[in-house]
Amino acid sequence: MRHIWLISCLAFGLAASAQAQAVDPASDLGQFRTLRGDGMTALDKGDTAAALDAFAKAQAILPDSPSIPLLSAQAFLKQKRKPEAKAALLDYLRRGNLLDLSKNTEFNAIWDGDLENQLQANQTTIGDMEGLTALKGLNIVEGLAYVPDPSQLYLSSIHDGKILALSPEGARDVIAFRPGVAAYGLGLRDGTLWAATVQSRLTQGYDPAKPVNSKIVAFAAADGKVISAVSDPAKKDREFGHLLPGRDDLYVADTAHGEVLRLTGYGKDLEVLIPEGYMDSPQGLAENADATALMVADFTSGLYRVDLTAGSMARLLPPADGNLLGITSLSRHGNDLIAVQNGLKPNRILRLHMSADWTQVEKVEILLRSDKLLSQPTQGVVAGDEFVFVADSQWGNLDDRGNAKTDTPEPAIIGVIKLKP
Known part of the structure; x- marks a missing residue:
């Protein structure tokens, strides 16, 4: 088993409010x-x-x-x-x-x-994981980015609105957002951290009388220096969630409108890639090897393949015994997709065996299913032949109104699964 770093950090927070979006009756x-x-x-x-x-x-x-x-x-x-x-x-x-x-x-x-x-x-345990680190205190961990060599882990703490950097030597704050704002999406590209931020009543300092636009913020991973910040002035009620720093462009999900947006060429202007009306809650995002297709996981209706060359979109059907609903995170390993599925109980980590062109899910393999090891897992990333992910996010420490059941919950756990080539 990999040694678990046990980091003690204060934090308190949670998620943005979900809004109902219009669904096109023809979709x-x-x-x-x-x-x-x-x-x-x-x-x-x-x-x-x-x-x-x-x-x-x-x-x-x-x-x-x-x-x-x-x-x-x-x-x-x-x-x-x-x-x-x-x-x-x-x-x-x-x-x-x-x-x-x-x-x-x-x-x-x-x-x-x-x-x-x-x-x-359906209730038996399948698979196992190793522990990478445990984060003490009330944090509510959502986003994750990871550099395997040297081992450096970045996590978004919803409770206190911070990005934390963790290593075997300890923890440090990379950036603290303004009061009431936290990062619900996190990605790393060439030493730059990208965060999707949103105002949330679950984050310390929240003040509904002082609205804050959701933004895509780029900052240096080394010191937290802000490089750029992009918002959408046309829709000030956006709630950015999961994001993907792709090969050429950055993609982000908007949970308030059920849309997926693109920051073309990592520039300054966001454009709508998938408009409102097709998805209920877009979350996980993954790009194929040659950046010609984007896969989007809608929590309610499954997987959608976007042809980035033709600009078309199609929804993928599951295999006869497969389930593609309730997926919150996607990450590519070779030509397959590694998915976090917390919409089913027990929660699961899946390997989706894809056709060569990503137009079909040929097989759904359960890598990990466990009530003991998984508790509201959120996001994960593939690093080489490992999948590093938030196994226990502490979201389960919240009641139906979003209030913490205890200020001293069990630690948030980051797990690792070895992936076969």
């Missing part, structure tokens, strides 16, 4: 929601045939939707079609989902050994 996500709503309405009215027709069309759009197979199973049971109901539940479980039978008692009538075995399998 994949918009059509899915319309069909699901139509099916639920039909099911409530007792029209199970119409409900199943709508659910089948919705599932063709999002095969890994957790709600559709459960609704379909209910409709099949009303039609006394137990084999079809069981098949819907098996599809649901084979994609890694859990089910509480005490809250879904209607399924007891068809529950059997096959379903129970799959449910139990």
Whole structure:
């Protein structure tokens, strides 16, 4: 096991407020929601045939939707079609989902050994990780950047609005943002750290009477000297999240509008790459080796491939037993993608085996699944043949209102997984 550096740091904070964005009814996500709503309405009215027709069309759009197979199973049971109901539940479980039978008692009538075995399998631990460092105190760790040689780790602490640099020798503050502002995205390129900042009530010093625009800030990793800061004067309510310093351009997700923006040539002006209407919550970003394709993970609707040459976009379907929802971070390893998936319980770290042109996910491999080792993991990066990531972010220390349950939570943990070439 890699030695864990135990760093004691004060911090307190959290995340930006999520806003509802308009979803184009003609988009994949918009059509899915319309069909699901139509099916639920039909099911409530007792029209199970119409409900199943709508659910089948919705599932063709999002095969890994957790709600559709459960609704379909209910409709099949009303039609006394137990084999079809069981098949819907098996599809649901084979994609890694859990089910509480005490809250879904209607399924007891068809529950059997096959379903129970799959449910139990979904909760077993898979894989392992090594500990890189543990960060004491209340921090809420979100963004991460890493330089393996010499070992230098950069983390964004949401609670106190700082970027921290950690090494085996200790910790130092690289930069402290203005009160109430924290970095929700972090990336490193040629000695320059790029941070996506946003004002948040979860960060010390927050004052709603003094609004602050979300920005992309570049600063020297060595001393924290600010090099540049870019915002979007056209939309002052943006909330920048995950970012990716690509080969030629920088990309950033805007969670307030469901958009992805591009800083072409690392210049001064942001342009909209993916407009509002297609995604609910874009998060993870990854670029292929020749910088011709960008992959975007929408937490609600899965993976989208953007052709950076043609300017087109397509959503990727999951494999028959795969689940591409709830992904918060993407990082490329060779031609594959390493993904942090905290939308499923237990949380998972995945390897997505991609086709050569990134137009298809050929296989979803679980590298790590563990209630013990993973607690609301956030972001990670590939460094050589290692994946370095926030394994325990301390987000689980917050209640439903975003208040800290304790000022002395278990340390935030940064983990490492060895990757096979």
